[in-house]
Amino acid sequence: MGQLLIKNARHLIHDNELKMQDVLINDGKIVEIADKVTTPATRTIDAHGALLTPGLVDVHVHFREPGFAYKETVATGSLAAARGGFTTVLAMPNLNPVPATQAAFQQIKANNEANGRVHIYQYAAISEGLIAEDVSDMAALAADGAIAFTNDGKGVQTAATMLTAMQAAAKVHRPLVAHVEDESLVNGGVMNLGTRSRELGLPGIDPLAESSQLARDLVIAKATGVHYHVAHISTKESVNLVRFAKSQGVHVTAEVSPHHLLLDETHITGDNAYFKMNPPLRTPADRAAVIAGLLDGTIDMVATDHAPHSHEEKQGSFIGAAFGITGIETSFQLMYTHFVKSGIATVEQLLNWMIIQPSQAFNLPGNRELTIGAPADMALFDIDHEHTVTADEFASKGVNTPFIGATIYGQTLLTVVDGQIAYEA
Numbered sequence: 407m408g409q410l411l412i413k414n415a416r417h418l419i420h421d422n423e424l425k426m427q428d429v430l431i432n433d434g435k436i437v438e439i440a441d442k443v444t445t446p447a448t449r450t451i452d453a454h455g456a457l458l459t460p461g462l463v464d465v466h467v468h469f470r471e472p473g474f475a476y477k478e479t480v481a482t483g484s485l486a487a488a489r490g491g492f493t494t495v496l497a498m499p500n501l502n503p504v505p506a507t508q509a510a511f512q513q514i515k516a517n518n519e520a521n522g523r524v525h526i527y528q529y530a531a532i533s534e535g536l537i538a539e540d541v542s543d544m545a546a547l548a549a550d551g552a553i554a555f556t557n558d559g560k561g562v563q564t565a566a567t568m569l570t571a572m573q574a575a576a577k578v579h580r581p582l583v584a585h586v587e588d589e590s591l592v593n594g595g596v597m598n599l600g601t602r603s604r605e606l607g608l609p610g611i612d613p614l615a616e617s618s619q620l621a622r623d624l625v626i627a628k629a630t631g632v633h634y635h636v637a638h639i640s641t642k643e644s645v646n647l648v649r650f651a652k653s654q655g656v657h658v659t660a661e662v663s664p665h666h667l668l669l670d671e672t673h674i675t676g677d678n679a680y681f682k683m684n685p686p687l688r689t690p691a692d693r694a695a696v697i698a699g700l701l702d703g704t705i706d707m708v709a710t711d712h713a714p715h716s717h718e719e720k721q722g723s724f725i726g727a728a729f730g731i732t733g734i735e736t737s738f739q740l741m742y743t744h745f746v747k748s749g750i751a752t753v754e755q756l757l758n759w760m761i762i763q764p765s766q767a768f769n770l771p772g773n774r775e776l777t778i779g780a781p782a783d784m785a786l787f788d789i790d791h792e793h794t795v796t797a798d799e800f801a802s803k804g805v806n807t808p809f810i811g812a813t814i815y816g817q818t819l820l821t822v823v824d825g826q827i828a829y830e831a
């Protein structure tokens with residue numbers, strides 16, 4: 407007897423070959439995979455040839471609780487994750503209170519566990535308020551379960567703080583994740599400094615704000631031996647720096663967001679804050695560089711930087727609006743449509759970017775392949791039918807995405823976490 411039987415699902419076996427089979431789940435685990443499973447189950451779902459994969463992993467989400475529950479909660483964010491096909495996410499620490507102390511961290515972790523419907527791992531902050539020069543007690547926070555350390559939302563402004571942070575993170579064998587942004591080069595900018603910012607008459611962020619701080623960090627990372635992970639990489643210079651650092655044996659990994667792969671500043675239709683995020687959409691040459699970097703392995707993985715905000719915070723002009731766009735409910739679908747369906751990449755590569763690399767880099771438990779005995783974390787995607795994204799379909803509280811109206815394939819039909827249905831279309 408099984409709990410859940412998924413019949414006629416296509417899944418990746420090897421060399422990008424899909425095979426139609428039945429998958430039986432019991433007691434939270436995959437117990438049978440065969441051309442025809444005859445064991446009875448409490449619930450049977452016919453996948454009609456949809457794509458079954460291990461659950462997706464997103465190492466960069468903002469779930470906003472505590473402090474900003476009006477933007478998103480752990481309940482809505484994790485339902486949005488499940489609706490995107492994600493079964494594991496890593497949650498950012500730009501919360502109130504900031505998890506730079508054990509008390510704050512433990513409170514946030516307990517809330518994630520109580521209200522999350524997917525596996526949520528929590529980042530702890532590098533420093534108090536994401537801005538202090540003194541580094542948090544990483545040993546204590548790691549012992550409490552911090553998956554890694556970051557001040558995402560803010561760049562670490564001094565080399566001294568970054569050096570201390572990297573030494574401490576290396577000592578407890580946790581990655582140090584960097585939002586690279588030198589504030590002395592931001593100049594009050596709201597989008598990328600260049601052609602489009604001049605056309606729109608909006609203040610621009612110098613792209614050197616990202617790459618110059620990244621260059622500093624890579625040198626310090628090499629000296630300390632820390633695992634250094636670059637969040638939302640977005641410029642050509644940054645890709646070149648990571649490529650060079652890897653060739654020098656620096657322990658560095660990098661993530662890129664779907665929006666930096668699919669959009670650039672020429673797509674910004676006007677002074678519309680739905681295109682406002684940090685880092686900003688860059689030039690077509692930068693976009694080509696992040697695509698090339700992902701395809702050649704310089705960039706290891708795709709992460710959404712799911713950043714929900716309220717309607718009021720994203721209305722009107724770039725000036726004054728909040729930075730950030732939602733992404734967890736469209737990430738796989740956009741990547742499938744524009745990379746796999748279009749023929750640039752294979753399903754195998756996509757699953758590598760969205761499951762295997764993130765799991766390996768952050769040393770996450772769970773299944774990276776559909777195999778017997780593996781925990782039943784998985785997702786089923788309809789890759790055969792077209793769908794148009796609408797603002798009213800999201801599980802997230804945030805609808806702040808420039809991809810409303812986009813035509814995509816790969817809508818999630820079903821997401822299973824530890825053998826339980828976390829989302830069903």
Ligand SMILES: NC(=O)N[C@@H](CC(=O)O)C(=O)O
Nearest residue numbers: 468558559683684713729730
């Ligand atoms: N990416 C964004 O534009 N915003 C993020 C912060 C961040 O990821 O830096 C947010 O928390 O809203």
Ligand SMILES: [Zn+2]
Nearest residue numbers: 558559585637
């Ligand atoms: Zn960031």
Ligand SMILES: [Zn+2]
Nearest residue numbers: 498558559711
């Ligand atoms: Zn972020």
